[in-house]
Amino acid sequence: MNLSAEVPPRYCSAEDERSRVPVHVVWELTLACDLKCLHCGSRAGRRRASELGLQECLEVVDSFARLGTREVSLIGGEAYLRRDLPEIVRAIRSHGIYCGIQTGGRHFTPELMERVTEAGLNGLGVSIDGLEPLHDKLRGVPGSFRAALDTLRRAKIAGLRTSVNTQIGSETLEDLPGLLPVIIDAGAKQWQVQLTVPMGNAADREELLLQPYQLLQIMPALAGLYHEAQNHGLLLIAGNNIGYFGPYEHLWRGYADESQHWTGCAAGRNVLALESDGTVKGCPSLSTVAFAGGNVRHLSLESIWQRDVSARATELWGFCQTCYYADVCLGGCTWMTHSLLGRSGNNPYCHHRAIELAKQGLRERIVKTEAAEPKPFATGRFDILVECSETAEPGSYPSTQLDGKLSKPRNKESPERLVICRACNAYVRSAETTCPQCGASILIASQRYAEDSRRRRALLDEIKGLIASHDR
Amino acid sequence: MPGPEPPYGTAIHDAIAHGDLAEMKRVAREAEVFLATHGDISAALETLRIEIYRLEHGRER
Numbered sequence: 001m002n003l004s005a006e007v008p009p010r011y012c013s014a015e016d017e018r019s020r021v022p023v024h025v026v027w028e029l030t031l032a033c034d035l036k037c038l039h040c041g042s043r044a045g046r047r048r049a050s051e052l053g054l055q056e057c058l059e060v061v062d063s064f065a066r067l068g069t070r071e072v073s074l075i076g077g078e079a080y081l082r083r084d085l086p087e088i089v090r091a092i093r094s095h096g097i098y099c100g101i102q103t104g105g106r107h108f109t110p111e112l113m114e115r116v117t118e119a120g121l122n123g124l125g126v127s128i129d130g131l132e133p134l135h136d137k138l139r140g141v142p143g144s145f146r147a148a149l150d151t152l153r154r155a156k157i158a159g160l161r162t163s164v165n166t167q168i169g170s171e172t173l174e175d176l177p178g179l180l181p182v183i184i185d186a187g188a189k190q191w192q193v194q195l196t197v198p199m200g201n202a203a204d205r206e207e208l209l210l211q212p213y214q215l216l217q218i219m220p221a222l223a224g225l226y227h228e229a230q231n232h233g234l235l236l237i238a239g240n241n242i243g244y245f246g247p248y249e250h251l252w253r254g255y256a257d258e259s260q261h262w263t264g265c266a267a268g269r270n271v272l273a274l275e276s277d278g279t280v281k282g283c284p285s286l287s288t289v290a291f292a293g294g295n296v297r298h299l300s301l302e303s304i305w306q307r308d309v310s311a312r313a314t315e316l317w318g319f320c321q322t323c324y325y326a327d328v329c330l331g332g333c334t335w336m337t338h339s340l341l342g343r344s345g346n347n348p349y350c351h352h353r354a355i356e357l358a359k360q361g362l363r364e365r366i367v368k369t370e371a372a373e374p375k376p377f378a379t380g381r382f383d384i385l386v387e388c389s390e391t392a393e394p395g396s397y398p399s400t401q402l403d404g405k406l407s408k409p410r411n412k413e414s415p416e417r418l419v420i421c422r423a424c425n426a427y428v429r430s431a432e433t434t435c436p437q438c439g440a441s442i443l444i445a446s447q448r449y450a451e452d453s454r455r456r457r458a459l460l461d462e463i464k465g466l467i468a469s470h471d472r
Numbered sequence: 473m474p475g476p477e478p479p480y481g482t483a484i485h486d487a488i489a490h491g492d493l494a495e496m497k498r499v500a501r502e503a504e505v506f507l508a509t510h511g512d513i514s515a516a517l518e519t520l521r522i523e524i525y526r527l528e529h530g531r532e533r
Contacts, residue, residue: 008486026481073481100482125482163483192483227528230489230497237483256491285480335480456492456523460499463520466513467506 009070009098012270021068022272022305026075026284029057029088030276031376033077035104036140039129039167039208041199041285041339042376044077051276054084056296058091060274063301065095069272073125075102075284077276080112086119093120100125102165105151106144113151113158123161125192126152128183130166130175138169138208149186156187164188169196169208173218176225184232191229193222194239195349197285199339203372203380212348213363213389219351223248240266241333245325246351247425261427263415264330265344268293268310272301275376282309285335288377313337313345318384319353319397320346324436325427328415339379340366348384352426360398363389422449493527496520 010024030051033044052060064072072092079085079101092099100123101116108124126148129138135145155162164183166172183191196202198209210218219242226236226248238252244262254260267273268282275281278296279288293309311334316323320331331337332347340348347353348364357363363386370381386395418427423440432442488494503517 008484010484024481075481098485100485102482123482123485161485163485165483190483190485190487194480227493230494235487235489237487239480250491255487255489256494258491283480452527453492456496456527459516459520459523460496463499463503463513463516466516467502470506470510470512 016068016270019068020269022064023068023070023270024272025064025069025072026271026273027060027072028075028077028274028276028284029079029085030082031077032081033104034081034106034141035078035144037104037201038138038140038205039169039196039202041197041202042077043200043374043378044376047077047081048275048277048376052278052296054087056278057084057088060278060296060301061088061091061095063296064092064097067272067302067305069097071098071100073100073102078103078106080108080116085112086115089116089119089121093122098122100161102127103151104139104144105148106141107147108151108154110154113154117158117160121160123163124151124155125163125165126155126188127165127167128152128179129169130172131178131182134171134175149182152186152188162186162188163190163192165192165194167194167196168210168218169202170210170214171208173214173221176221180225180229180234184229184234188234190235190237192237192239193242195241195336197241197336197339198366198368198372198382199285199287199335199377199379200372203339203368203378206366206368206382209366210349211365212350212384213354213357213365215349215351215354216358219246219248223251226251241336241349244329244332244347244350244352245427246355248351249427250420250425258420259417261418262329262332264328265310265312265332265334267291267312267334268308269312272305272309280304280309282311283335286311286377287338287379290338311335311338311344316345317343318346319348320350323353325352325418328418340382341384342379342381346384357386357397358389361389362386362395362397365392422446493524496524496527500524 012023016023030047031044032047089099099121102125105126128148129135132145136142152162196209202208229236243252249261250258253262273281273284280293281291291311293307294304313331316326316331331345332350334344336349337344337347365385366382368380369383372378372380386397388395419430421428421435422445424438426437428435435442500520503513
């Protein structure tokens with residue numbers, strides 16, 4: 001498929017979705033790492049016992065090209081701890097595939113920057129998890145914040161497209177407003193945020209995790225940051241474990257393109273992931289034990305991809321089972337739900353769910369019941385407790401929520417396209433006449449929005465005309 | 473539904489904001505630059521700022 005130069009390579013077309021093209025590959029090149037992140041899901045540090053050699057990597061790159069991949073993100077560990085990184089970048093670029101690296105940036109030296117840029121690297125994402133004290137604490141290395149920022153600035157100077165990734169845990173929220181100008185000043189154009197997931201090291205330290213009810217604070221704060229960032233040419237991008245279907249959904253999925261909303265976990269559908277020993281999964285973050293689809297040392301990548309490596313929930317349970325959005329959402333991010341509960345299809349980290357529970361005076365809290373094994377991508381077990389919002393006394397779900405009523409079955413290939421309620425910004429089914437979230441008339445709200453839109457359009461035309469007339 | 477897919481990895485480079493609000497902010501920035509040198513669109517720009525505020529805050533709970 002030919003996409004115009006203005007469309008990011010990772011954007012999927014209808015044909016990509018129909019043909020299940022692995023448009024985006026996320027590739028862990030090594031598990032070796034020079035940071036000691038308290039929240040690291042893969043427990044990176046030492047390289048795996050049997051990582052792919054350069055020749056094997058080059059064969060994998062050829063498979064990407066044959067499968068139609070358009071973008072490869074190289075991750076780790078730290079991808080730069082492989083000496084052959086520039087050769088791998090060069091091979092990816094030789095097929096015209098966009099290539100980015102995600103890094104903590106501790107030892108991304110000027111020499112390395114020059115070598116990967118010369119090899120054709122397109123973009124560099126740097127992980128920054130807060131202001132200096134919090135970042136250095138979470139990354140386990142004093143000075144890692146300054147090193148990350150320095151790498152980000154040098155990547156910008158080198159002409160790379162630069163972005164920042166931030167994971168949001170229990171201590172992050174208060175740092176985010178202060179981090180925004182730092183990122184703007186460093187010249188990044190995209191800022192991707194995602195929630196810390198209870199996997200690997202993060203499963204060992206439950207104090208690092210947000211509680212689900214804190215989404216009621218986090219989501220409005222992120223929406224505020226989205227608008228503030230936009231004022232400075234920075235786009236805040238929500239990762240797949242942030243959502244779902246609350247009043248800001250139109251910002252998270254389509255960056256205000258309101259036709260876009262969450263439609264279920266994308267792992268293994270248009271996204272493919274590899275671990276550094278050749279294990280293939282549908283998403284780089286998923287548990288190896290539960291989601292490995294094969295290994296490129298035993299089968300070609302094409303053959304593995306033809307098998308089903310998707311991770312979308314096939315069965316919903318708990319609160320999600322009878323949710324209004326059940327058949328469209330499918331319980332949000334499988335990485336989060338499976339890591340938390342050992343099973344996908346029930347997701348307490350959901351803004352809509354937190355709002356609905358709050359209406360009943362309830363909230364959810366997670367507690368660890370089982371530790372994770374000391375292995376990469378290992379998960380423990382957590383329970384969800386329902387409690388009174390005000391007193392934290394034990395509570396129970398509203399009786400209407402768990403009445404055994406099954407939501408309507410989903411059309412797997414083409415989930416229903418929802419429309420936005422112009423009164424509250426919630427997504428609703430197209431047949432609705434009254435918004436089930438705010439009670440407004442869908443028609444009247446749409447008519448008012450259309451009037452507002454016409455007024456805004458006239459104003460924009462007037463100002464553009466004034467500027468243009470002077471320029472003439 | 474065709475659209476962006478942001479899994480864990482580098483953020484989607486070149487992704488941009490859409491919608492009326494993004495365009496209004498862009499035009500407001502252009503107008504502010506214009507206003508600094510000319511000054512004959514201040515009333516329209518003030519109205520645009522009000523509309524931006526309404527769109528950014530008015531419909532979100």
